Amino acid sequence: MLRPLNAASLGCLALLGAATALPCAAQVDPWEFEVYPYSTTPRGMAEFETDNAVVVDGHPAGGEGTSSGTVRSQGMLYDSYEITYGLTDRIEAAVYLNMAQPEGSGLQWAGDNLRLRGRLFDQETLPVDVGWYLELEWHKVPQFDDATRELEFRPILEKDIGRLSIMANPKFEKVLAGAGHDDGVEFGYAAGVHYRWARSLSPGVEFYGGSGLIDRLDPAAQQSHYVFPVVWGELPRGLEYNFGVGYGLTRNSDHFIVKFNLELERFVGAMLKASPDRGWIF
Amino acid sequence: MRINSLMVICLMTLSNGSADTDVNAKVFEIRFENHRFAPQTLTVAANTPLEIRVVNLSRERIEFESFKLNREKVVEPGATVTVKLPALRAGAYDFFDDFHPDVPEGAIIAK
Numbered sequence: 001m002l003r004p005l006n007a008a009s010l011g012c013l014a015l016l017g018a019a020t021a022l023p024c025a026a027q028v029d030p031w032e033f034e035v036y037p038y039s040t041t042p043r044g045m046a047e048f049e050t051d052n053a054v055v056v057d058g059h060p061a062g063g064e065g066t067s068s069g070t071v072r073s074q075g076m077l078y079d080s081y082e083i084t085y086g087l088t089d090r091i092e093a094a095v096y097l098n099m100a101q102p103e104g105s106g107l108q109w110a111g112d113n114l115r116l117r118g119r120l121f122d123q124e125t126l127p128v129d130v131g132w133y134l135e136l137e138w139h140k141v142p143q144f145d146d147a148t149r150e151l152e153f154r155p156i157l158e159k160d161i162g163r164l165s166i167m168a169n170p171k172f173e174k175v176l177a178g179a180g181h182d183d184g185v186e187f188g189y190a191a192g193v194h195y196r197w198a199r200s201l202s203p204g205v206e207f208y209g210g211s212g213l214i215d216r217l218d219p220a221a222q223q224s225h226y227v228f229p230v231v232w233g234e235l236p237r238g239l240e241y242n243f244g245v246g247y248g249l250t251r252n253s254d255h256f257i258v259k260f261n262l263e264l265e266r267f268v269g270a271m272l273k274a275s276p277d278r279g280w281i282f
Numbered sequence: 283m284r285i286n287s288l289m290v291i292c293l294m295t296l297s298n299g300s301a302d303t304d305v306n307a308k309v310f311e312i313r314f315e316n317h318r319f320a321p322q323t324l325t326v327a328a329n330t331p332l333e334i335r336v337v338n339l340s341r342e343r344i345e346f347e348s349f350k351l352n353r354e355k356v357v358e359p360g361a362t363v364t365v366k367l368p369a370l371r372a373g374a375y376d377f378f379d380d381f382h383p384d385v386p387e388g389a390i391i392a393k
Contacts, residue, residue, distance in 0.1 A: 042345065042356040089356075123353070124331070124366040160352050162371060199349045238380070267343065267356070267381065274358060 027145075027173075028188060028208045028224050030055075030066035030073075031080040031098045031110070033246065033259040035167050035192035035206050038129035038158035040119050041086035044270030049082040049263035053246075057256035065224070065254035069144040073254050075103025078110075085268070088282050089275035091118040100144055110144040113137045117156070121280045131156035133169065139178075147178035154190075163196040171210070187214045194232065201233045206244060218252075225249040228259065239264050308332050312346075312388070314357070314379070315339035319388045328372040328392040334365045345380040348390075354380070 032051050041047045058073035059065040065073035077100065084094040096113035119131040133154035139145030154169045171188040175181050188210030195203050211223030230244030239262060246257035275282055312334055313320050326332055336346045338357040346365065347354045355363045370392035379385040 039352075039354060042354065044356065122364070122366055124368055160368070163350060165352060196350055196352065274361065278364070 027068045027186070028066060028210050028226065030076075030078040030257075031096070031100075033190075033206070033208060033228065033244070033257075034242070034261060035190045036117065036131070036133060036154070036156050036169050037165065037167055038119050038123065038131045038156055040090060040117055040131070041084045041092040041265065043086045043089045043272065043274065044267055045086045045265050046268040047082075047084040047263055047265045049084065049261065051078075051080045051082070051259070051261045053078040053257055053259040055254050055257050058254040059252075063146075064252060065248070066257070067144075068146060069139075070142045071100070071102045071144060077101040077107075079107065086270075088272050090120075090279070090282060091116065098144075108143075109140060111137060111139040118281065119156070122278065123160075125280075127159075129158045129160075131158075141178055145178070147175040147180050149176040149178065150174065151176055165192075165194045165196070167192050167194070172214075184213050184215050186210065186212060192230075194230075199234050201231055204230045204232060206230055208246070209249075221251040223250050224253045226253055226257065228257075230259075237264075309335065311335045311337060312377070313337045313339055314342075314344055314346075317342070317382070317384075318386055319377070319379070322386060322388040323391060324388070325391045325393065326370065329369045331369050332367050334367065334390075335362055336365060337362045343381060344385075346377060347380040348375055348377040350375045351377075351390075353377075 030053050033053055034051060055066060055073045055076045058076065059067065060072055060074055062070040062072050067073040079099040079101065081097045082094055084092050086092050094115040098111040099107050100110040101107045113135055115133065115135040117131065117133045123129055133156055135152040137150045137152060139147060141148050150173050152171060152173045154171050157168045159166045169190040171190065173186040173188065175183060190208050192204055192206035197203060206228040207226065209223065209225035212218035226246045226248055228244035228246040230242055232242040234240050242261040244259050246259060248255045308330065310324055310326060310332060312324060314337065317340065336355065336357050338344055338359055338361055341359045343356065343358055345354060345356050351367060353365050355365060357363050372393050375390040375392065376387055377390060378387040
């Protein structure tokens with residue numbers, strides 16, 4: 001028998017559900033169809049990752065669907081390369097190179113990200129495992145975004161129930177430079193439920209969305225919401241994958257997207273000493 | 283998966299890999315030395331939260347990992363880490379060293 005969920009756990013799960021059910025703003029990030037779990041890259045480990053998404057059935061004009069710039073989403077290949085390093089047992093740092101290949105065109109630079117992500121306490125210390133995510137983004141304008149620089153913050157929430165992991169990443173984005181600089185904070189989400197069936201192959205379902213500014217939501221039809229049934233697991237030599245097909249749920253969403261993420265972790269050497277066993281932030 | 287888990291339990295029992303531990307304890311210890319975990323089978327009480335202290339007595343860096351339990355921790359040579367686990371449903375839960383695929387996989391048996 002699983003430990004019965006206490007009132008605090010249920011409260012946190014309700015909050016988590018409410019956060020992902022809210023009409024959410026902020027652009028969906030098509031370079032990263034990934035839901036972050038609570039766990040971080042272990043100290044001294046480097047993770048090499050590539051996230052890829054192809055818009056099979058998208059929109060014919062820029063600024064619609066997954067496109068935030070002048071280039072249309074139809075036929076677009078989003079391609080990101082990421083290196084993540086475990087600074088401590090609870091904090092990781094990452095750099096991203098985002099590329100894009102519009103239909104009928106070559107692969108080109110679309111932006112870069114710098115990210116810090118951490119987890120608070122150890123698993124099972126809180127009723128819901130909590131982490132944080134802070135990212136600075138640069139975009140190539142006007143082709144792939146209308147904002148030059150953005151700051152993104154996400155609380156990361158995870159609850160494991162048996163072999164089920166329920167994860168939610170509500171997203172809060174602020175434009176630092178470019179169009180929308182004077183606007184408020186956008187709100188979006190990435191969320192998922194993963195079932196640990198077998199190391200090599202497990203199922204899950206992921207959700208991504210965004211619908212504008214917190215204080216000025218876009219009309220429902222102009223918001224973007226996607227559901228991705230996924231399979232994930234580990235291939236030989238520790239290569240991890242996540243493959244999914246995404247269906248747009250609103251008129252503004254792209255209609256059909258295929259994503260394929262690959263990652264590989266290796267120990268490269270620790271720069272900082274081990275985190276205290278019962279610490280909570282570092 | 284269930285058949286695999288049963289096979290692991292049977293093989294470990296036959297090979298005397300089972301733990302001589304107090305099933306009702308809440309803190310357990312798994313040591314890593316001579317390129318293997320000891321005990322390889324750890325029996326714990328089901329439905330009770332527990333902690334596992336993973337002690338790395340070897341000169342190798344290991345990553346204590348359990349897929350079913352969603353746990354993953356690097357353990358430096360000579361170091362000890364604590365892995366907290368929720369109350370487990372009765373059954374078998376894998377653990378292994380993700381850095382060394384040749385290290386025999388262990389199992390936590392909750393009953």
